Amino acid sequence: MSRNMTNRQPIRRMGFALAVASAFVAVPWAQAQRVIEVTADGDSRYKMTGQRTPEITVKAGEQILLRVTANRGKSWNRDGSIHGFTLLRAKDRSRVEGWDLLFKPGKQEFLLTAPSEPGAYEVVCTVICSADHEGMHMKFTVLP
Ligand SMILES: [Cu+2]
Numbered sequence: 001m002s003r004n005m006t007n008r009q010p011i012r013r014m015g016f017a018l019a020v021a022s023a024f025v026a027v028p029w030a031q032a033q034r035v036i037e038v039t040a041d042g043d044s045r046y047k048m049t050g051q052r053t054p055e056i057t058v059k060a061g062e063q064i065l066l067r068v069t070a071n072r073g074k075s076w077n078r079d080g081s082i083h084g085f086t087l088l089r090a091k092d093r094s095r096v097e098g099w100d101l102l103f104k105p106g107k108q109e110f111l112l113t114a115p116s117e118p119g120a121y122e123v124v125c126t127v128i129c130s131a132d133h134e135g136m137h138m139k140f141t142v143l144p
Contacts, residue, residue: 033111034058035065040083040103042071044130046123046138054138056123058114066110070103073129080104084126087140090119102127118144 036056039047048054058064068085076082079102087099096115115121125136 033063033065035067037067038069038085040068040070040085040125040136042073044073044083044125044132044136046085046125046136055141056138057141057143059143060114060118061116062114064112064114066101066112068101068103068108068110070105070108072105073133075128075130077102077127081127083129083136084124086124086126087115088122088124089117090122093122096121100126115142118142 036058037049038054038056039049041047046054048056066085070083072082081102082105083103085099085101085103087096088094089096099112099115101110119142121140121142123138123140125133127133129136
């Protein structure tokens with residue numbers, strides 16, 4: 001009986017330590033994550049509820065959960081992607097790594113990290129979703 005106790009105690013302590021450690025990891029993660037909701041619509045436009053013009057503003061390096069609802073336009077890619085969402089630096093139109101997304105019809109979520117460099121960016125659709133595909137873009141600002 002007493003031998004059993006000494007064997008079990010370290011395991012119990014380790015379990016407690018793990019529970020404490022995971023609690024410390026989980027809390028800042030949940031607080032840092034901001035949800036941004038965008039509709040990539042069938043008329044080849046990005047839309048955001050409550051904004052006349054869709055526009056995203058984030059803080060440099062901020063953790064973001066991008067929640068997208070995508071509705072099919074007049075045309076789409078062979079792989080079933082109906083709209084794209086690629087982040088470009090406004091100054092030279094270069095792509096931001098990790099922000100080249102493709103949407104399937106319906107709801108989907110992407111866990112993303114905002115660029116570390118503050119400035120002006122632009123989101124563009126990379127799927128030829130209609131004859132008006134070129135009009136599918138929006139402003140994206142990174143604050144310091
Ligand atoms: Cu599109």
